[in-house]
Amino acid sequence: xxxxxxxxxxxxxxxxxxxxxxxxxxxxxxxxxxxxxxxxxxxxxxxxxxxxxxxxxxxxxxxxxxxxxxxxxxxxxxxxxxxxxxxxxxxxxxxxxxxxxxxxxxxxxxxxxxxxxxxxxxxxxxxxxxxxxxxxxxxxxxxxxxxxxxxxxxxxxxxxxxxxxxxxxxxxxxxxxxxxxxxxxxxxxxxxxxxxxxxxxxxxxxxxxxxxxxxxxxxxxxxxxxxxxxxxxxxxxxxxxxxxxxxxxxxxxxxxxxxxxxxxxxxxxxxxxxxxxxxxxx
Numbered sequence: 287x288x289x290x291x292x293x294x295x296x297x298x299x300x301x302x303x304x305x306x307x308x309x310x311x312x313x314x315x316x317x318x319x320x321x322x323x324x325x326x327x328x329x330x331x332x333x334x335x336x337x338x339x340x341x342x343x344x345x346x347x348x349x350x351x352x353x354x355x356x357x358x359x360x361x362x363x364x365x366x367x368x369x370x371x372x373x374x375x376x377x378x379x380x381x382x383x384x385x386x387x388x389x390x391x392x393x394x395x396x397x398x399x400x401x402x403x404x405x406x407x408x409x410x411x412x413x414x415x416x417x418x419x420x421x422x423x424x425x426x427x428x429x430x431x432x433x434x435x436x437x438x439x440x441x442x443x444x445x446x447x448x449x450x451x452x453x454x455x456x457x458x459x460x461x462x463x464x465x466x467x468x469x470x471x472x473x474x475x476x477x478x479x480x481x482x483x484x485x486x487x488x489x490x491x492x493x494x495x496x497x498x499x500x501x502x503x504x505x506x507x508x509x510x511x512x513x514x515x516x517x518x519x520x521x522x523x524x525x526x527x528x529x530x531x532x533x534x535x536x537x538x539x540x541x542x543x544x545x546x547x548x549x550x551x552x553x554x555x556x557x558x559x560x561x562x563x564x565x566x567x568x
Contacts, residue, residue, distance in 0.1 A: 309405045312388045313395075319378045320400050326371055332396055333379045341393065345384055352380040422504075429502035436497035443494040451491040 309317075323331055334341050337351040356376050359369040382388045395401075499505065 309401075312382075312391055314404070315378070316382060316388070316392050316395060317400060317404055319375060319382065320395075322371070322375050323379075326368065326375065333383060333392060336376070336379065337383075341396070348380065348383050352376060425504045425507065429504035432502050433497065433499060436501070440494055440496055447491050447493050454491065 319333075323333070323336060327336065334343070337343075337348060337355060339348055339351045343351070356373060358364065359373045359376070361370050361373060364370075382392055
């Protein structure tokens with residue numbers, strides 16, 4: 287099952303790359319104009335209907351229709367914001383329909399429908415996400431594939447475990463039947479009870495545990511970063527506390543040593559004074 291899932295993911299990736307390679311800048315311009323026209327006039331309007339012309343109209347007929355309609359919504363004559371937007375859209379539409387290549391592309395999309403998925407390049411150029419958003423998106427895609435693969439592997443291992451359990455049960459049942467026959471025939475001897483006990487003890491098959499969303503990289507990577515930072519901070523704190531303890535012990539030893547030196551000096555001075563007084567009185 288995991289092999290078929292890998293093949294499916296590969297096919298989807300190839301399909302997405304193919305679709306992304308098909309649409310070029312002219313297609314993207316058509317998509318943008320279509321979205322703007324639909325948001326302004328509704329879903330039932332297209333490039334030809336807004337110009338009040340049939341799809342079979344010639345370029346000269348389309349130009350005449352454009353001049354007629356554009357004069358009514360020109361910003362100098364109609365300052366309404368909606369009219370200004372419509373004028374900009376009409377200018378883009380006539381530029382598409384005047385070029386035979388782009389008009390052919392639009393006719394194709396008009397016949398087959400504007401695609402919902404327009405390629406990664408289209409969305410990247412329009413929205414231009416930052417590094418953080420792209421990183422999260424990539425991690426989310428990897429996590430999705432990882433989670434789906436984990437479930438596929440889980441179901442495969444579960445099926446194998448169930449098959450192994452069935453085989454063990456079948457072997458155990460066959461062994462029990464054979465022991466019963468041998469017991470009736472009286473050929474098993476003293477080993478019959480031991481063999482029956484061993485036949486009753488069927489080893490349990492350990493079933494695989496289902497995967498958890500906590501194991502995907504989108505969850506594990508932030509947890510690893512946080513735990514690493516906490517470990518570094520706590521390690522520096524313990525190192526600093528150790529340095530303070532060592533310095534404190536050194537200061538105590540130094541104080542004790544200095545105190546001993548001062549005591550010896552005082553004893554020597556007292557002895558000198560005692561000898562001096564003795565000489566004086568003698």
